[in-house]
Amino acid sequence: MNLxxxxxxxxxxxxxxxxxxxxxxxxxxxxxxxxxxxxxxxGGQDLTQATPLTLVSREGRRPIPTTVQAGREVVALDDxxxxxxxxxxxxxxxxxxxxxxxxxxxxxSANRPMASVDGRVVSLPSPxxxxxxxxxxxxEFLSVALASxxxxxxxxxxxxxxxxxxxxxxxxxTTNIDFAGPPTRxxxxxxxxxxxxxxxxxxxxxxxxxxxxxDFPSATGGGLVQLIRQGDQPNQIVVTLTDAAGIPRATVTxxxxxxxxxxxxxxAATSESKATPNEPRPPDAEPRAPEPVPPxxxxxxxxxxxxxxxxxxGGDDVGVRGPKGIEEKQLTLDIARRLRxxxxxxxxxxxxxxxxxxxALGLDERAAVANNGKANLLISLHVNGSRVPEQSGAxxxxxxxxxxxxQVVRVATAExxxxxxxGGGVRRLDLIPWDLAQARHLDESSVLASVLQEELxxxxxxxxxxxxxxxxxxLAAANMPAALVxxxxxxxxxxxxxxxxxxxxxxxxxAVFSAIVRFRAWSEESQTP
Amino acid sequence: MSMRVWWxxxxxxxxxxxxxxxxxxxxxxxxxxxxxETPVASAPVTPKETAHITATLxxxxxxxxxxxxxxxxxxxxxxxxxxxxxxxxxxxxxxxxAPFVSVIPMGTTLRALYVTDKGDAFVDLSAEVxxxxxxxxxxxLLTVYAIVNAVAANLPAVRRVQILVDGKEADTIxxxxxxxxxxxxxxxxxxxTDEK
Numbered sequence: 001m002n003l004x005x006x007x008x009x010x011x012x013x014x015x016x017x018x019x020x021x022x023x024x025x026x027x028x029x030x031x032x033x034x035x036x037x038x039x040x041x042x043g044g045q046d047l048t049q050a051t052p053l054t055l056v057s058r059e060g061r062r063p064i065p066t067t068v069q070a071g072r073e074v075v076a077l078d079d080x081x082x083x084x085x086x087x088x089x090x091x092x093x094x095x096x097x098x099x100x101x102x103x104x105x106x107x108x109s110a111n112r113p114m115a116s117v118d119g120r121v122v123s124l125p126s127p128x129x130x131x132x133x134x135x136x137x138x139x140e141f142l143s144v145a146l147a148s149x150x151x152x153x154x155x156x157x158x159x160x161x162x163x164x165x166x167x168x169x170x171x172x173x174t175t176n177i178d179f180a181g182p183p184t185r186x187x188x189x190x191x192x193x194x195x196x197x198x199x200x201x202x203x204x205x206x207x208x209x210x211x212x213x214x215d216f217p218s219a220t221g222g223g224l225v226q227l228i229r230q231g232d233q234p235n236q237i238v239v240t241l242t243d244a245a246g247i248p249r250a251t252v253t254x255x256x257x258x259x260x261x262x263x264x265x266x267x268a269a270t271s272e273s274k275a276t277p278n279e280p281r282p283p284d285a286e287p288r289a290p291e292p293v294p295p296x297x298x299x300x301x302x303x304x305x306x307x308x309x310x311x312x313x314g315g316d317d318v319g320v321r322g323p324k325g326i327e328e329k330q331l332t333l334d335i336a337r338r339l340r341x342x343x344x345x346x347x348x349x350x351x352x353x354x355x356x357x358x359x360a361l362g363l364d365e366r367a368a369v370a371n372n373g374k375a376n377l378l379i380s381l382h383v384n385g386s387r388v389p390e391q392s393g394a395x396x397x398x399x400x401x402x403x404x405x406x407q408v409v410r411v412a413t414a415e416x417x418x419x420x421x422x423g424g425g426v427r428r429l430d431l432i433p434w435d436l437a438q439a440r441h442l443d444e445s446s447v448l449a450s451v452l453q454e455e456l457x458x459x460x461x462x463x464x465x466x467x468x469x470x471x472x473x474x475l476a477a478a479n480m481p482a483a484l485v486x487x488x489x490x491x492x493x494x495x496x497x498x499x500x501x502x503x504x505x506x507x508x509x510x511a512v513f514s515a516i517v518r519f520r521a522w523s524e525e526s527q528t529p
Numbered sequence: 530m531s532m533r534v535w536w537x538x539x540x541x542x543x544x545x546x547x548x549x550x551x552x553x554x555x556x557x558x559x560x561x562x563x564x565x566e567t568p569v570a571s572a573p574v575t576p577k578e579t580a581h582i583t584a585t586l587x588x589x590x591x592x593x594x595x596x597x598x599x600x601x602x603x604x605x606x607x608x609x610x611x612x613x614x615x616x617x618x619x620x621x622x623x624x625x626x627a628p629f630v631s632v633i634p635m636g637t638t639l640r641a642l643y644v645t646d647k648g649d650a651f652v653d654l655s656a657e658v659x660x661x662x663x664x665x666x667x668x669x670l671l672t673v674y675a676i677v678n679a680v681a682a683n684l685p686a687v688r689r690v691q692i693l694v695d696g697k698e699a700d701t702i703x704x705x706x707x708x709x710x711x712x713x714x715x716x717x718x719x720x721x722t723d724e725k
Contacts, residue, residue, distance in 0.1 A: 384665040473700060
């Protein structure tokens with residue numbers, strides 16, 4: 001079968017007119033889909049996946065046309081040029097093509113599975129093809145080559161056929177009819193978790209997710225739920241109910257970084273008229289209906305920009321050393337890198353690391369990085385040590401101000417200073433010493449510590465005293481909510497062995513990430529008037 | 530009512546005189562450290578050649594999570610500073626008995642101790658406290674407060690304690706706990722544990 005395909009392609013490449021070529025491609029597409037369907041055994045879904053890729057950016061969604069060549073999905077460079085505003089030039093003499101963007105260039109040659117990106121060679125899963133007057137590159141070209149010269153993140157999500165460009169928050173949505181009923185129970189999962197609001201309208205529910213767009217693979221329906229589909233807005237999910245449906249109730253919970261919307265739709269009360277859907281809450285139509293549509297975290301503003309991660313210790317300062325010689329400074333950097341990737345990819349927030357490599361860095365410098373970066377949050381990652389080898393588990397520290405410092409802050413806040421401002425009026429200044437900047441954020445940091453504790457204890461063992469308040473040097477100078485996480489005891493031989501594994505590091509990063517998501521929702525909600 | 534009453538009056542008068550004499554002597558003598566809140570019961574009053582006070586030292590609790598107060602006899606000294614030196618020397622040097630663990634890095638010694646009129650004590654430790662510290666936030670917290678508590682809990686004249694390292698102000702011992710300001714004693718880290 002493969003041989004067959006190749007022959008057809010040779011024919012196609014030989015400069016056949018586009019129309020006949022397309023016919024071949026369509027056939028190939030169908031064959032490929034059949035193979036895929038056979039292998040995956042999921043039938044219908046693959047058909048929809050053969051549609052163009054979708055480019056998702058802050059500007060919206062646009063299709064990226066693709067074709068399948070020799071079993072590989074390819075995209076035409078002229079389409080790439082118009083979608084990404086890059087310049088594509090053919091070099092007929094060299095038999096190659098250049099793609100340039102703001103002074104940076106990719107050079108590729110026909111029939112070679114590689115490209116030179118700013119002088120660095122990257123390999124591609126299949127060769128670059130010149131077909132007729134078009135240049136075709138494997139779709140991975142976008143994430144492997146183009147991303148390197150582009151000024152925004154380019155992420156290829158093969159499974160959901162999306163190309164994410166820039167800081168776009170694009171959680172994946174899974175829908176399911178759990179029980180046809182009545183009452184019908186349906187669920188919508190949003191991962192990674194984002195703030196979700198549910199609104200009722202006559203005959204339907206509107207679920208809004210705090211995201212730029214949704215990775216929404218397929219619509220479902222069943223029972224009293226006619227259809228769960230993507231809404232008109234990119235961050236909207238619409239749940240349409242059948243005529244026989246009563247007043248639905250929805251609850252939103254977040255666990256393991258998944259926001260779970262549970263929807264229950266009872267049958268309409270038979271004695272009542274059908275007009276009830278227009279009335280959001282008739283007084284006694286639904287005796288066991290709860291109070292209002294349950295509380296949901298609401299995030300309208302997007303005031304969070306930056307998170308600072310501080311990998312503890314570094315350079316000469318190795319931190320704690322485990323019995324097998326593993327050093328704290330390596331672990332903190334490793335976990336920090338994983339956490340950064342999660343935040344950048346899933347939340348689209350800027351992440352600043354106080355150190356990117358193995359270097360010594362003073363605590364003041366670390367605090368300065370966070371303060372100068374105007375970060376919304378500082379998380380300092382550490383690994384603990386004890387003289388008691390049995391001691392194990394994660395601990396979270398937040399700042400405790402001693403009485404004296406608290407007094408200094410109280411006086412400064414109460415008295416402050418007023419300066420004449422430009423254009424009249426006065427500007428009030430709080431004269432809090434820079435190294436006590438945390439004083440403004442003690443309450444928030446305490447919430448942060450509790451959220452961290454809750455998320456960590458779901459995933460990793462905790463110490464007997466998981467949250468502590470102490471005069472921590474780094475936290476004191478941080479002018480934002482801040483906490484220090486000791487993820488485990490490196491002095492405990494079992495924990496040292498676990499700390500070596502990728503699995504544990506990912507789990508820890510995941511737990512901290514979940515806490516950040518929850519804390520952000522809380523923080524933005526509490527700041528919304 | 531005769532001899533007995535006279536006797537009682539005589540003894541009472543004598544006691545009053547002694548008390549007055551002591552208080553006058555105290556007014557003129559340099560202040561002397563008196564151990565605070567140390568249970569008297571555990572200190573048998575046996576006159577020895579060198580007098581002792583019972584001081585509370587702080588060891589790591591067996592679970593490594595808190596500080597355990599332990600009573601120890603420490604030579605009596607004339608001045609607050611001398612008494613503090615005695616207490617700190619004992620705190621730094623003593624290897625804790627069986628269930629307890631040490632929270633003081635090996636080889637740490639006291640270089641100097643100053644006490645200001647305002648009640649701030651400056652404890653100058655040798656560089657081993659940093660060099661030999663095994664690290665970890667909780668570990669560091671226990672090291673710092675074993676020292677702060679040993680001074681502040683035993684010397685009523687001291688309210689706050691600042692740790693210096695090798696004669697200089699230090700940011701931290703192991704990268705976590707803020708040492709730039711004098712610290713008050715921390716009882717939340719202390720948990721009574723049965724000794725022996």
